[in-house]
């Protein structure tokens with residue numbers, strides 16, 4: 059019930075900001091999207107000998123409740139996870155980068171959700187087969203996973219792998235995203251996900267790192 063209430067509160071706030079209620083307190087971004095290429099950071103194998111990958115999608119530019127950011131909220135959480143568990147990271151990048159402007163981006167994301175689009179992504183991850191566990195991170199967009207993440211999930215085979223979802227959000231929490239991921243990766247084992255308020259990543263990263271560490275410990279990582 060609390061979850062539904064939180065989602066409703068966010069939806070009301072989000073509609074106001076996304077539909078023009080937002081005034082000039084968030085300056086238009088002059089940042090260009092990060093270059094559209096694959097990033098893979100090699101790190102040691104996790105202590106339990108299992109190979110772990112942290113896959114994430116994240117956006118820079120003008121963002122909900124944080125002004126203009128140069129490192130995405132989800133990217134920050136992804137880095138914390140990778141550091142704690144000793145994982146490689148892989149960033150999903152849309153072939154056509156999402157707009158830096160918040161309102162433009164929300165409008166586009168809404169159209170994509172309504173049409174259940176599958177936007178293309180740049181470069182796939184190398185040798186997914188070598189990983190036992192894949193953390194999958196994303197921002198909540200309109201109460202769902204960004205459609206480009208679904209394109210990525212559907213383009214890969216996660217059969218037999220353990221998937222651990224995590225998201226950043228403006229109030230919705232994970233919403234129905236664990237179900238979306240389970241549907242896109244039918245033969246994977248899904249662990250309990252983590253939801254972090256996006257603003258915290260920018261304002262209080264040390265506190266976020268602690269929350270991430272506690273969650274990972276609770277899952278046995």
Ligand SMILES: Cc1cc2nc3c(=O)[nH]c(=O)nc-3n(C[C@H](O)[C@H](O)[C@H](O)COP(=O)(O)O)c2cc1C
Nearest residue numbers: 116117130131132197198200201226228229230256
């Ligand atoms: C297109 C778009 C749609 C969003 N929709 C929601 C939403 O439905 N619920 C929510 O809590 N936050 C929503 N947000 C806020 C983001 O989930 C939040 O700011 C997140 O931390 C952004 O992560 P990122 O910097 O990694 O992209 C939305 C943001 C954008 C840009």
